[in-house]
Amino acid sequence: MNVKEKRFIAVVAVIALIFGFTPVANAMHIMEGYLPVGFSIAWGVICIPFLVAGYMSIRKTLKENPKTITLLAMAGAYIFVVSSLKIPSVTGSCSHMTGTGLGAILFGPAAVSILGIIVLLFQAILLAHGGLTTLGANTFSMAIAGPFVAYGIYMLGLKVKIKKHVVVFLAAAIGDLFTYCVTAFQLALAYPSESGGVAASAVKFLAVFAPTQVPLAIIEGILTVVIIIGLETYAQPELKDLGYLTGGVN
Amino acid sequence: MENIWNKWTTIIRPKSKNQTGHSCDKTHRHHRAGHKHGQGSAIDFYAYISNIRHWNPAFKVTFSVTILLLCIILNSPYVSVAVILAMAYLTVVKGGIPLHEYLSILMIPMVFILLSTITIGVDFSNQSLGQYNLYLGFGYLYTSQAKLMAMVFLMLKVFGAISAMEMMTLSTPSTEIISVLRKAHVPKLIIELMNLIYRYIFILLDVYAKMKNSADSRQGYCDFKTSCYTFGSVASNMLVVSLKKANAYYSAMEARCYDGDLLFLEEDKKVSKVQIIFGAAFIVFLILLWIVTI
Numbered sequence: 002m003n004v005k006e007k008r009f010i011a012v013v014a015v016i017a018l019i020f021g022f023t024p025v026a027n028a029m030h031i032m033e034g035y036l037p038v039g040f041s042i043a044w045g046v047i048c049i050p051f052l053v054a055g056y057m058s059i060r061k062t063l064k065e066n067p068k069t070i071t072l073l074a075m076a077g078a079y080i081f082v083v084s085s086l087k088i089p090s091v092t093g094s095c096s097h098m099t100g101t102g103l104g105a106i107l108f109g110p111a112a113v114s115i116l117g118i119i120v121l122l123f124q125a126i127l128l129a130h131g132g133l134t135t136l137g138a139n140t141f142s143m144a145i146a147g148p149f150v151a152y153g154i155y156m157l158g159l160k161v162k163i164k165k166h167v168v169v170f171l172a173a174a175i176g177d178l179f180t181y182c183v184t185a186f187q188l189a190l191a192y193p194s195e196s197g198g199v200a201a202s203a204v205k206f207l208a209v210f211a212p213t214q215v216p217l218a219i220i221e222g223i224l225t226v227v228i229i230i231g232l233e234t235y236a237q238p239e240l241k242d243l244g245y246l247t248g249g250v251n
Numbered sequence: 252m253e254n255i256w257n258k259w260t261t262i263i264r265p266k267s268k269n270q271t272g273h274s275c276d277k278t279h280r281h282h283r284a285g286h287k288h289g290q291g292s293a294i295d296f297y298a299y300i301s302n303i304r305h306w307n308p309a310f311k312v313t314f315s316v317t318i319l320l321l322c323i324i325l326n327s328p329y330v331s332v333a334v335i336l337a338m339a340y341l342t343v344v345k346g347g348i349p350l351h352e353y354l355s356i357l358m359i360p361m362v363f364i365l366l367s368t369i370t371i372g373v374d375f376s377n378q379s380l381g382q383y384n385l386y387l388g389f390g391y392l393y394t395s396q397a398k399l400m401a402m403v404f405l406m407l408k409v410f411g412a413i414s415a416m417e418m419m420t421l422s423t424p425s426t427e428i429i430s431v432l433r434k435a436h437v438p439k440l441i442i443e444l445m446n447l448i449y450r451y452i453f454i455l456l457d458v459y460a461k462m463k464n465s466a467d468s469r470q471g472y473c474d475f476k477t478s479c480y481t482f483g484s485v486a487s488n489m490l491v492v493s494l495k496k497a498n499a500y501y502s503a504m505e506a507r508c509y510d511g512d513l514l515f516l517e518e519d520k521k522v523s524k525v526q527i528i529f530g531a532a533f534i535v536f537l538i539l540l541w542i543v544t545i
Contacts, residue, residue, distance in 0.1 A: 122445075
């Protein structure tokens with residue numbers, strides 16, 4: 002083997018390693034320490050209005066009916082557990098749901114923003130997914146942008162009277178994809194490419210994460226539909242409770 | 252009272268760790284560095300057995316967050332290496348966390364680190380730029396010494412930041428972190444929710460483990476399609492169970508005179524002068540290191 006061949010094999014091995022690894026990647030939590038200080042603070046500030054709105058809405062619900070505190074807490078724990086479960090996959094590797102679409106459909110986007118930041122904090126503390134300084138950026142992509150888009154699609158779909166399960170699938174899958182695009186954009190803004198600026202960098206990040214995130218989004222959509230079907234079959238009264246909780250449509 | 256509480260927590264943690272079928276036995280037996288599951292309860296478990304658990308939680312949280320911020324703000328590879336070493340010392344030597352467990356926890360975000368730093372290290376363009384480039388037909392993939400250095404420095408910074416955070420989470424149980432947040436005047440409603448969510452997570456993991464085991468013993472995960480169906484059914488049933496429990500818990504809390512305030516017994520842990528002096532000295536050392544090497 003000459004040097005060139007050796008080098009080629011090394012490159013192939015690295016690529017194989019990377020793509021062998023990727024299906025393990027879970028939801029796109031930006032890890033601790035990755036974002037420069039300015040960006041960490043900026044994303045945190047952007048989240049504040051949404052969090053304040055969520056806080057107000059939760060406080061109003063609780064004032065009207067204090068009993069909902071345990072319900073809300075259970076909802077938060079549920080989002081945490083669902084997002085930490087291994088989902089079935091063809092290759093036998095481990096990946097996770099984001100749970101953003103499901104959360105938004107069940108509990109409404111306002112409640113999910115507050116529950117989301119708590120869940121993300123616990124994920125950082127208990128699972129080492131994400132981090133404290135990147136909490137703002139992660140909250141924006143996973144607890145605000147994703148759920149709002151998912152909820153918007155869900156409401157829109159119900160209004161134009163597409164079949165409900167199709168709507169749920171679209172809401173969950175597109176919500177997930179949107180989360181992934183927002184994260185790629187956040188990364189690109191922090192580390193723009195020398196030759197092409199933010200846009201080129203965003204393309205790079207999108208491309209690198211696409212092999213994991215696109216199939217995940219589709220699986221997440223399917224799973225969310227299965228969960229919703231299960232709930233419609235067994236849990237009509239509970240769904241009514243949740244509708245009461247958020248003024249949602251279920 | 253305190254002793255009983257300590258005993259109780261150390262008994263209950265390993266149990267909840269084993270009961271979550273999420274932590275699969277195979278990975279726990281082999282202790283290899285890599286991506287594993289079930290760390291949820293494992294990290295908490297290590298926080299409870301850590302030898303530096305008796306340190307004042309407010310001190311640990313402030314110290315770790317300060318180091319974390321310094322590591323990011325100073326943005327210097329020397330500082331990052333100093334932080335990595337010091338935090339490993341605190342967690343492994345002082346705290347008594349097994350080294351391979353510590354390493355495997357640090358490895359959790361590895362995939363993301365690899366993918367996102369490679370993206371920074373390698374760039375594409377339609378001209379041949381940089382020191383090394385690879386022609387791909389539609390353009391060039393290129394990189395340079397400076398880019399690769401930046402990539403390695405970023406990796407060091409990330410590991411420094413993660414180890415600073417892990418120093419806190421591997422020595423401070425979540426309830427204590429929450430009580431520190433309460434003292435930092437985070438709104439009461441958020442603290443209340445955090446306390447409840449933290450407790451409910453373990454209850455739900457327990458419910459999930461049982462459902463998963465019974466589904467597994469009935470061939471519920473035999474192929475991809477069945478797995479999807481089982482996963483969905485388990486998740487939806489889990490919501491039903493959790494909502495039923497939520498109502499019962501509210502009644503239970505009310506029966507114990509809950510009126511909107513959850514108060515927990517907290518151990519009073521004193522912070523010693525030596526700790527403060529060492530902490531301050533380390534921070535000064537980091538800043539000096541940064542000034543010297545800039």
